[in-house]
Amino acid sequence: MKNKNKISIITLFVLFLSVQTGCQDIFEPAIENHKDKNDLYNMPAWATGLLGHAYISNPVGFWSFSDVATDDAVSNDPNNGYRLMATGSWRANNNPMDRWQNLRASWQYLNLFIDIADEVNWAEDPLVADMFKDRMKGDAFGMRALYMYHLLLHHAGWATDGQLLGIPIITEPEDLYSDFNLPRNTFQECLDHLNVDVDSALLLLPEDYGVIDDDSQVPEKYRTKGVTAGQYTRVFGDNAKNRMSARIAKAVRAQAALLAASPAYSDGADVTWEEAANRMAVVLNGLGSNPVGQLDPEGNKWYVNSAAIQNLPAGTNPKEMLWRGNKENNVILERDNYPPTLFGSGRVNPTQNLVDAFPMVNGLPITDPNSGYDPNNPYVNRDPRLVLYIIYNGSTAGPQNTVITTAADGSNNNALNRTETSTRTGYYMKKLLNQSVNANPESETPAYHYKPFIRYTEIFLGYAEAANEAWGPTGTGTNSYSAYDVIKAIRQRAGIGIDNSDPYLESVKSDKDKMRELIHNERRLELCFEGFRFWDIRRWKKDITEPAKGMSISGGNYTILPQVERRAYQDHMYYGPVPYGEVIKFSNLLQNKGW
Numbered sequence: 001m002k003n004k005n006k007i008s009i010i011t012l013f014v015l016f017l018s019v020q021t022g023c024q025d026i027f028e029p030a031i032e033n034h035k036d037k038n039d040l041y042n043m044p045a046w047a048t049g050l051l052g053h054a055y056i057s058n059p060v061g062f063w064s065f066s067d068v069a070t071d072d073a074v075s076n077d078p079n080n081g082y083r084l085m086a087t088g089s090w091r092a093n094n095n096p097m098d099r100w101q102n103l104r105a106s107w108q109y110l111n112l113f114i115d116i117a118d119e120v121n122w123a124e125d126p127l128v129a130d131m132f133k134d135r136m137k138g139d140a141f142g143m144r145a146l147y148m149y150h151l152l153l154h155h156a157g158w159a160t161d162g163q164l165l166g167i168p169i170i171t172e173p174e175d176l177y178s179d180f181n182l183p184r185n186t187f188q189e190c191l192d193h194l195n196v197d198v199d200s201a202l203l204l205l206p207e208d209y210g211v212i213d214d215d216s217q218v219p220e221k222y223r224t225k226g227v228t229a230g231q232y233t234r235v236f237g238d239n240a241k242n243r244m245s246a247r248i249a250k251a252v253r254a255q256a257a258l259l260a261a262s263p264a265y266s267d268g269a270d271v272t273w274e275e276a277a278n279r280m281a282v283v284l285n286g287l288g289s290n291p292v293g294q295l296d297p298e299g300n301k302w303y304v305n306s307a308a309i310q311n312l313p314a315g316t317n318p319k320e321m322l323w324r325g326n327k328e329n330n331v332i333l334e335r336d337n338y339p340p341t342l343f344g345s346g347r348v349n350p351t352q353n354l355v356d357a358f359p360m361v362n363g364l365p366i367t368d369p370n371s372g373y374d375p376n377n378p379y380v381n382r383d384p385r386l387v388l389y390i391i392y393n394g395s396t397a398g399p400q401n402t403v404i405t406t407a408a409d410g411s412n413n414n415a416l417n418r419t420e421t422s423t424r425t426g427y428y429m430k431k432l433l434n435q436s437v438n439a440n441p442e443s444e445t446p447a448y449h450y451k452p453f454i455r456y457t458e459i460f461l462g463y464a465e466a467a468n469e470a471w472g473p474t475g476t477g478t479n480s481y482s483a484y485d486v487i488k489a490i491r492q493r494a495g496i497g498i499d500n501s502d503p504y505l506e507s508v509k510s511d512k513d514k515m516r517e518l519i520h521n522e523r524r525l526e527l528c529f530e531g532f533r534f535w536d537i538r539r540w541k542k543d544i545t546e547p548a549k550g551m552s553i554s555g556g557n558y559t560i561l562p563q564v565e566r567r568a569y570q571d572h573m574y575y576g577p578v579p580y581g582e583v584i585k586f587s588n589l590l591q592n593k594g595w
Helices: 001-022 021-029 044-056 083-089 100-118 125-156 187-204 228-234 246-263 273-287 306-310 332-337 351-359 384-389 455-473 483-494 501-506 512-526 532-541 579-583
Strands: 073-075 320-323 328-330 348-350 447-449 450-455 548-554 557-565
Touching: 001 512, 044 100, 044 125, 073 083, 083 557, 100 125, 125 228, 125 246, 187 246, 187 384, 246 320, 246 450, 246 455, 246 557, 273 455, 306 447, 320 455, 328 512, 332 447, 351 512, 351 548, 384 512, 450 455, 455 512, 483 501, 483 512, 501 512
Parallel strands: none
Antiparallel strands: 073 348, 320 450, 328 447, 548 557
C-alpha cells in the first residue's frame, strides 16, 4: 500500500510540473542547450570544447603500468586487469588494452571540429581570427595523428583476410544517418592518413609556442599580412604551451614510423628503417647542430626534484621533455607503490628478469664471466640505474631513507609475500616516486609530479634502433651521429664504465646483431615502468611468454624464483583485438587472426 501511495504522489508531482513548465521541458533538455554546428560559428569557446575532448582522452595522459603484464613486473593486486590479462583472461570482449571506443569517440569530436573551424568567428580582429583558425585546426590534425598512432598500436593486426589492417578511416563527422558498417583500412593506408594529418599540422602550427617581442620575429607568412608581435603572441604565446605543436607532431610521426618498420609490421608497410631513423633525426635535429651533446645529463631522473618541478613555469618543458602533462602536488604514485612500512600498497613489483637486465657498472652483462658479478652479493657494483629505479633488499627509500628489507625472513610487511601489499618478487618500484613524500595519512607530505608524454630519451633510443638497422652501429646516413654515439651518451649519463671506458659497447660496435640487443636492453632500462615494454616486445616479435621471476632471500641465501607469475600469451597476441562487440555489430569489420 505504501508503494502505491508513493507512486501516486510522484505521478501528481510530475503532472504538476508538466502544467507549470510544459511537458516538452520535462522530458527534453531546453532547446538552448542543444548546439548544432551553425550555433557554434559565433561561439568560439563552445567550438574549442570539441577540441578539448581530444585532450581529455589523450592516450598518453595517464600512467598505465602495463609493464605488469610483461616480463618486467607483476602486480600484487589480484584484481589488476593487466595481471588477469597476462595470466590467461585476455579476450576480445575482456581487453584492458582496449582504446577503440574511447579514441574513436574523441576522433568524432575532432572531425566535427575540423569541419566547422573555418567558419567559426574566432576573434573580432580578422588577422587574429585567421591565426586562431590555423592554430586550432593544426592542433586538431596533430591530435588526430596521435590518436591514429595509438589506435594502430592497440588494434592493428593481421586480419582473417591475410592483410595487415588498421582502423576504418573516417574524416567526416558522423550522424544518425551515417554508414557505420565500414571495413578497416589497411595498416599502410592508416599510416598514409597519419602522415597527411601531420603534414597539415606542420603547415599550420609553430615549432613551439611562446611570447615574441618584436615584429621581426613574426613568421613571414603572417608578417606579410601585417601581423604584429602582440597579435601573434595573443594566439601563439605562452597560453598555448604544451598544446599540440609542430615539434610534437613530428615526434608522433617518428613513433609511427618506428612501429611500421619493426618486424611485427614491416611486411604490411612500406616504411624502411632508414625512413624511421630519419623521422627520429628530424625531431632530434631541432635540438641543435650536435643533438647527442644535448642529451639531458639529468634526464634519467627527471622526477626526483619536487622543488624543480614546482618552480617550472606553466607549459615550460625541462630539457628532457618534449611534451608533458601538468604538474600536480600529491602522494598518489607513492601511496600506490611505496613499500608497506612507508604507507604504500607496493603495487608494481619489478621482476628478477628486469633486475638481471641491468649490467655491471663496468658495462658488462652479468652473464659475462669477466663482469665480476657475484650471485651471492648480486647488487654490488651494478649499473647505477638499478638503485635509482628499483628497491631491492637493503635499499633505502622514503623521506627518512628507511632501509627496506624484502628478504623472505624479514621482520615486517616489506618482506616477500608477507601480506597483500607486500612484494611478490622481492622488489619494489622506485622509479617515478619522489622519495621526499611522506604517505602517512596522519602526517602526509606531498610532492610535485608530472606525467611525461614524450621524452627525448625515447626519441634518441628510437633513432639508435632504426639507425643501427639501416646503417649499422656506426653508420649515420645523412645525419651526423650514429646508433653507437647515442648509446654511448646514454650509458655515460647512467654512470656506466670505469675510467671513462665502456669495453662492452666497444666490443659490439662492429656487430649489428649484438648492437641491436644492446639497444633493446638500453630501451628496456631507460623506459622501464613507463608503458613501453608491452608493445616493444611485440613489435620486435620477441618471446612474450617468458615467466616473471623473483628473488627469495632467507638466511642470507639468494634463491631465484623461476615463476612468480606465468605469461599465458598465445601467438596471435602479438597484436591486440578489435572489440568483440564491434565485430558482432558490423559485418564489414574484420577481426584480427586468433581473436
